[in-house]
Amino acid sequence: MGVHNVHERLLAAKESEVGALVDSLSAGAADRLWPHPAWPPMEFDRPLAVGAKGGHGPVRYTVTSYVPGTWIRFAFSGPRGFRGFHEFTVLPVDEERTVLRHTLAMNPRGPARLSWPLAFRRLHDACVEDGLDRAELACTGTVARPARWTAYVRLLRAVARKLH
Structure with missing residues (x-):
C-alpha cells in the first residue's frame, strides 16, 4: 500500500516571497x-x-535535500513504520503567482499500515491545510477559504492531548 498525498495552494505572491x-x-x-x-512545533537540532x-510531535525526520527558496525534503525516521518523505516545493506560475505544494510519499509498514489511515492521515491533512492558510495569510493578508477541522480531527486531537 503506497501513499501519495498532495496539497497545494495558488498564492498571489512572487516566487521569492x-x-x-x-x-x-x-x-x-x-x-x-x-x-x-495549533500544532506541535516543528523543531530541529540545528538551523534548516x-x-x-x-x-x-511523534513525527520525526531528517532534512535530506534543500534548495533555499525552492524546495525542501524530509525523510521520515518516525513513527515506526513510516518509510518515505514529505516535502515543500515552490512552483512559480508567473511573476505574481506561485503554487506552494506539499507532497507526502511513503510505504507504511507494520503499525503504520493502521495508524496512517486511521489517525495520521487526517491529522496530516488538517495540519498541512492550516499551514497553507498561514502561507496565504502571510502573502495576501487574508485567507479566502480557511480550512476547517472535521469532527474526527477534533476528536483525534482531544485524544492526543489526553495521552500527553
Whole structure:
C-alpha cells in the first residue's frame, strides 16, 4: 500500500516571497508557514540544512535535500513504520503567482499500515491545510477559504492531548 498525498495552494505572491516562507520553517517566531501554536512545533537540532534532524510531535525526520527558496525534503525516521518523505516545493506560475505544494510519499509498514489511515492521515491533512492558510495569510493578508477541522480531527486531537 503506497501513499501519495498532495496539497497545494495558488498564492498571489512572487516566487521569492513564497520561498521565504519555506526557508522560515522552524525559525520560531519568524516561522510564517508552520501552523503553530495549533500544532506541535516543528523543531530541529540545528538551523534548516541538509542533515538537520527533528520533527513535530511523534513525527520525526531528517532534512535530506534543500534548495533555499525552492524546495525542501524530509525523510521520515518516525513513527515506526513510516518509510518515505514529505516535502515543500515552490512552483512559480508567473511573476505574481506561485503554487506552494506539499507532497507526502511513503510505504507504511507494520503499525503504520493502521495508524496512517486511521489517525495520521487526517491529522496530516488538517495540519498541512492550516499551514497553507498561514502561507496565504502571510502573502495576501487574508485567507479566502480557511480550512476547517472535521469532527474526527477534533476528536483525534482531544485524544492526543489526553495521552500527553
